[in-house]
Amino acid sequence: MKRRKTLSSNTSTCLKMIFKSAVQPVKALSNIRISLLLYIFVSFQFVGTTAAQNVPPSLTVVEGYVLDALKGDTIPFANIGVVGTSIGKTADENGYFKFSYTEPKNELQISAIGYKTIFKTIKIDESQKLNIQLENTTTELQTIVIQKQRYRNRNNPAVELINNVIAHKSKNRLENHDFYQYKQYEKLELDLANVGEGFKNSKLLTNVKFFFDDVDTTKAKGKALIPTYLREKSSTIFYRKNPSSHKEYVEGLKTANLGSLFDEDGMSEYLHHLYIKADIYDNEILIFKKPFLSPLSPLSPNFYRFYIMDTVVVSGKKCINLAFFPRSKADLTFEGNLYIAADSSYAICKAKMTVPKYININFLNQLQITQQFIQLRDSTWTLAQDDVMIDFGLGDREKGFGLWGKKTTLMNDFVFNNPQKANIYAGDQIVIEAQDAAEKTTNFWQKNRLEPLSKTEQHIYRKADKLMETADYQNFLGFKYLWATGYWKQGNVEFGSLGSVFSRNGIEGTRLALGGRTTYDFSHHWRIEGYGAYGFKDKKWKYNTALTYQFNDERFNNRPQSALKLWYYNDVEVPGQNFENRSADNILTSIRRGVFDKMYYKRTLGIRYTNENKSGVTYQLGFQTRQLTPAGSLSFQRENSLDSRLVTVSSLRTHEAFLNLRYAPNEEFFQGQTYRKRIVNKYPVFRLNYAYGKNLDALGEFSSYHNLSASVFKRFFAAPIGHTDIMLEGGRTFAKGVSYPSLHVFNANQTLSYEQFDYNQMNYLEFISDKYVSLNVEHAFDGFVLNKIPLIKKLKWREFLTFKAVYGGLDAVNNPTTNPSVFRFPTDKQGRSLTYDFAPNKPYMEVGFGIGNIFKMIRIDVTRRLNYLENPHTSKWRVQGQLLFDF
DSSP, rough: OOOOOOOOOHHHHHHHHHHHHHGGGTTTOOOOOGGGHHHHHHHEEEEEGGGGGSSSSSSSEEEEEEEETTTOOOOTTHHHHHSSSOOOEEEOOTSEEEEEEOOSEEEEEEEETOOOEEEEETTTTTTTEEEEEOOSSOOOTTTOSSSSSSSSTTTTHHHHHHHHHHHHHHHHHHHHHHHHHHHHHHHEEEEEESHHHHHTHHHGGGGGGGSSSSSSSSSTTTTTTEEEEEEEEEEEEEETTTEEEEEEEEEEEEEEEOOOGGGGHHHHHHHHHTTTTTTTTSEEEEEEEEEEEEETEEEEEEEHEEEEEEEEETTTEEEEEEEEESSSSSBOOOOOOOOSSSSTTTEEEEEEOOOOOOOSOOEEEEEEEEEEEOOOSSSSSEEEEOOOOOOSSSOTTTTTTTTEEEEEEEEEEEEOOOOOOOOHHHHSSSSEOOGGGGGGOOOHHHHHSSSSOHHHHHHHHHHHHHHHHHHHHHHHHHHHHHHHOEEEHHHHHTEOOOSSEEEEETTTEEEEEEEEOOOOTOOSEEEEEEEEETTTTTEEEEEEEEEEEEEESSOTOSSSEHHHHHHHEEEEEEEOOTTTTTTTTGGGSSOSSOOOOOEEEEEEEEEEEEEEEESSSSEEEEEEEEEEEETTTTTEEEEOOTTTTTEEEOEEEEEEEEEEEEEOOOEEEOOOSOOEEEOOSOOOEEEEEEEEEEETTTTEEEEEEEEEEEEEEEEETTTTEEEEEEEEEEEEEEEEEEEGGGEEEOOOOBBOOOOOTTTTSSSSOBBBSSSSEEEEEEOOOOTTTGGGGTGGGGGGGGEEEEEEEEEOOOOOGGGGHHHHHOOOOOOOOOOOOBBBBOOOOOOOEEEEEEEEEETTTEEEEEEEEETTTTTTOOOOEEEEEEOOOOO
């Protein structure tokens, strides 16, 4: 009999997190989506060594196997419970079980289909290993196959049952009604788990020891929890089938204020993403942005094994207990029990699902979803209570320090087919929050709490208010903010960013930079920001300054924005490079392959108005004037229109008016006080940009252009094999002879850092077009393949496949080979051209394979360039890395 071993990884995991905390500022600290977990992990990273001191002394741990008394075979999926409590465990497919509890009970009840139920006395307050033997009954249950033999779908009553449930899904969903509405109460709690005595008694925390007074040992067995954060929400939900509309009107919202530790808006968005509402009837359920295959997906019989266990009564209804387990431990699937109404409705009465502990998700100890359904008077079954529990941790699953959270959602007062006024369903905004939602009185919450707060939960609000008044805590918030954003906050001003202080490039050599910005505390409407930089090779100062006026009273970067921005920019730039998703001057972009000596000095004066609404529509309207001066070996050369002499132009000036449109329905953000990071979901993002510009070079040559581009980005979830990101883009420049700085220069990447939306094998300035179409595809398997390979699967690596292609062209009037009055393309030192138009019917293409989650923070990509290998300074293969943290 093979027994599993548990390896302690406390020390190595902590070292990895310490390394992550040191490296993160270098990356410009832009990976905001992990901040909630890491803020607390890094802040308390050494508590694991003392965490064991907080484990309740009266802990009973039971583990072992359930065996057939006659044959000696293990009995899968046996039920082991503590008599007189609701504590228990279902054995796994190998008959193994393990659980712990603190109640003073010493009797176990063990049962399994086809075996006699027995009771066994154990020792309390101790750890013990048991081999429990059950006797086979004389009665064979013909409808249940639970023997250890090859599992088959064919002629399997459990599979027939789940297929009937799947076939009746649409009839059992609330969306089967034309209209419905109900009241909803949500309570979300986050606790610190197993904080060591050594940390709590630290002199640094002398003035905040009260925060650790309330310790709860009842919510999570074997863990000492310190309630830290609480959020309550009271809403009314409205649904209309046709035209489709789903609205949540938030009447009350109450949150424990912990300052910028969590950034209240950011906390809400992050936890909304983290504790996503799982619809058991969906084909896939998103957990940590990963698509888990639902047991009610039509594909589930191919990825799950189903077993009929017994019949039980749930909510007064006779139900069939159907257990389900993954066929492969590597797949993103659940395990648990479905309780199915034993009638022709095949409705779900109750669901209990967990994520297997061996699943490829970092730092996850446990995730459990429990959903309770009720049958209304019209026979409709509807979800009445949804509980989601998540346990994160470092080191030992039972004793290590971590985070424990639970979200409870309760629903009542269901009303069907009672349509409301049209304005209730109007607009694209899904969640509408009342202006006074955060100001509700105690009487409101007493009436609208569908579940009372416990004493420890009540104390969270008071502890948070007291904590905000202590100087030690405020100092801690300052260090946390520096680590998370790269900015050092002093009063109403922030200095940074750390990631851009030092960098190198071929034009400036070593570059030092420092900037700053005012905060929301400085002004609710005005914001001043800028930076200064100096290159020791070109001996030039660069700087940027901007002034923003926010028309509404929202924080900067909060949605919806309505702001006017005026800026002046004076710096160096790689022609055509778009640094929207990364910093242009951080240390990781300082090391580049190949030739990198062509940039220009860019001076820009611009003004822009931005307006966005909560329906996802954003528009920007603005004007900017630019002056480009070649730097390094780059030069602007063209023929003189009067005598055809080759002349060198010292600079190019451009005046441009622009309009940018963006539509991102149901978009979500991780929102901080001065930043926001988009949470990628299943909804597309559309962009449409237009610009009209006029060029005037230093010799008086004049030209004008119209620039139009459009793109769409969409993530497709494909449980259990991961997800696919697709970006489709196209553009057209209409001009009668315009030089290449005003055309489309494709985003190449010569750094050592891999970038998803760049061409990682293309050289800077290699391709230029006035019309183009591009396709960028990346599929993340989330370990679907690697986690099935022996030995490799223990590493929990994750694989990626990428494909990128772009095809374009140049009109004769914009091509220097046919129109010598426009700027010639750049050349290398040997006079060979470095910039090209595309050959007929020959798009540029590259493919790649990546392995991520190496040491839980590194991704390595190998890229293969498929064509245009005859161009100078190119190669077939390239290896790049990326710091990428993900759950």
